[in-house]
Amino acid sequence: MLSVAEAHSIVLNHLLVLPAEPVSLSQAASRVLREPLTADRDLPPFNRVSMDGIAIQFAVFETGQRQFRVAGTQFAGQPAQTLTEQTACLEVMTGAMLPTGTDTVIRYEDLQITDGLAEIQIDAVQVGQNVHHRATDRKQYEELVPIGTRLGPPEMAVAASVGKATVLVSKRPKIALISTGDELVDVSETPEPYQIRRSNTYLLQTVLQAAGAETTLLHLPDDADTMETALKTVLQEYDALVLSGGVSAGKADFVPKVMERLGVRQRFHQVAQRPGKPLWFGASDEGKVVFGLPGNPVSTFLCAYRYLLPWLKASLGLPVLQPSVARLARSVSFTPKLTYFLPVRLSVSPDGIGLATPLPGSGSADYANLLQCDGFMELPPERAEFSEGEAFPVYTFR
Ligand SMILES: Nc1nc2c(c(=O)[nH]1)N[C@H]1C(S)=C(S)[C@@H](COP(=O)(O)OP(=O)(O)OC[C@H]3O[C@@H](n4cnc5c(N)ncnc54)[C@H](O)[C@@H]3O)O[C@H]1N2
Numbered sequence: 599m600l601s602v603a604e605a606h607s608i609v610l611n612h613l614l615v616l617p618a619e620p621v622s623l624s625q626a627a628s629r630v631l632r633e634p635l636t637a638d639r640d641l642p643p644f645n646r647v648s649m650d651g652i653a654i655q656f657a658v659f660e661t662g663q664r665q666f667r668v669a670g671t672q673f674a675g676q677p678a679q680t681l682t683e684q685t686a687c688l689e690v691m692t693g694a695m696l697p698t699g700t701d702t703v704i705r706y707e708d709l710q711i712t713d714g715l716a717e718i719q720i721d722a723v724q725v726g727q728n729v730h731h732r733a734t735d736r737k738q739y740e741e742l743v744p745i746g747t748r749l750g751p752p753e754m755a756v757a758a759s760v761g762k763a764t765v766l767v768s769k770r771p772k773i774a775l776i777s778t779g780d781e782l783v784d785v786s787e788t789p790e791p792y793q794i795r796r797s798n799t800y801l802l803q804t805v806l807q808a809a810g811a812e813t814t815l816l817h818l819p820d821d822a823d824t825m826e827t828a829l830k831t832v833l834q835e836y837d838a839l840v841l842s843g844g845v846s847a848g849k850a851d852f853v854p855k856v857m858e859r860l861g862v863r864q865r866f867h868q869v870a871q872r873p874g875k876p877l878w879f880g881a882s883d884e885g886k887v888v889f890g891l892p893g894n895p896v897s898t899f900l901c902a903y904r905y906l907l908p909w910l911k912a913s914l915g916l917p918v919l920q921p922s923v924a925r926l927a928r929s930v931s932f933t934p935k936l937t938y939f940l941p942v943r944l945s946v947s948p949d950g951i952g953l954a955t956p957l958p959g960s961g962s963a964d965y966a967n968l969l970q971c972d973g974f975m976e977l978p979p980e981r982a983e984f985s986e987g988e989a990f991p992v993y994t995f996r
């Protein structure tokens with residue numbers, strides 16, 4: 599049976615190829631850049647006054663002069679004025695252009711202005727102080743944000759400041775999230791005693807939307823022909839399908855068979871792991887990708903976090919999620935020769951070390967257990983005993 603690392607690597611060999619599309623900047627938050635952002639002007643574009651006060655010529659201050667006649671006021675949003683009389687000054691406001699003929703700004707806090715005469719009350723003045731000089735942050739044409747960056751708050755601010763009203767980004771992958779199972783009813787329905795409400799697709803939607811996918815929720819019964827007919831259309835309309843349920847050994851587990859009929863070639867079925875052993879993965883020759891996640895909710899979640907999310911991030915050109923490392927807060931035994939994804943609660947010990955406390959629970963159908971869970975610790979298959987204090991990788995989702 600395939601190892602976790604082998605399955606992960608096969609999944610990452612089937613990334614989506616996403617076209618680029620222009621979107622207006624107001625719709626671009628969290629999208630992934632397909633063009634670099636470059637400075638259209640120097641940053642800052644002019645010598646910018648950075649404190650409210652007066653602008654003077656430093657050479658005059660150096661001669662010992664402390665009183666300067668106020669010759670006018672330079673506000674932000676105006677072209678630069680010129681100080682014609684060298685021994686005078688101009689009042690200047692933060693964000694204004696530094697007036698021509700001046701080079702230094704003294705704050706109001708360090709002055710007294712009486713009857714149009716400003717008296718400087720400090721001696722420690724540096725030439726050029728309180729001026730944010732043109733091009734000191736970045737030069738015109740310099741690349742500010744490279745291709746492949748996700749547009750977070752600073753990137754959005756930079757895009758706006760360089761005039762990108764429209765920005766080229768990766769198209770969001772269209773992913774269909776499909777629950778399967780005759781026992782499943784809609785969230786709005788009252789289940790019969792033999793039914794439950796479907797929950798996996800809501801879990802999947804939360805994982806995938808946050809990472810930038812456009813998702814649609816669908817449901818199919820446990821009937822191979824109905825599934826085949828419906829999925830034929832779905833495959834044409836979406837970049838990828840994520841099914842939950844119908845992939846293990848039951849008489850109503852039709853997903854692998856239906857996918858084969860639809861020309862989606864199986865790349866693997868079953869991974870040496872718990873939970874999630876029945877995981878199915880396939881791709882069509884046209885590049886459509888299908889994840890068949892095991893239906894038990896904890897398996898669905900683990901597989902979504904360990905395989906689907908890295909695949910989506912890599913398809914978007916984003917860094918694939920890296921596990922953190924924590925120490926086991928108590929010893930654990932697990933004898934099957936499978937990678938064991940242990941649900942844990944994370945905390946920090948008094949000496950600053952990350953601690954993972956195993957959560958008791960009744961297995962992979964116990965989705966209520968996830969409410970207390972911060973992540974899954976990945977314990978390797980070749981061992982059965984894991985001692986308190988040993989460190990292992992943890993995939994966290996909080
Ligand atoms: N003989 C074997 N039986 C099973 C095996 C096995 O290897 N041999 N594997 C077990 C494991 S591990 C898992 S996990 C499940 C996987 O089952 P399927 O992927 O075939 O899923 P279903 O049979 O359709 O459902 C399993 C379970 O999950 C519930 N479910 C399904 N979808 C949803 C949903 N959208 N929301 C909430 N709950 C859902 C479903 O009601 C079932 O209880 O198979 C084991 N069996």
Ligand code: MOO
Nearest residue numbers: 873874894897962
């Ligand atoms: O993946 Mo199954 O969830 O081990 O029960």
Ligand SMILES: [Mg+2]
Nearest residue numbers: 844846848851
């Ligand atoms: Mg089944």
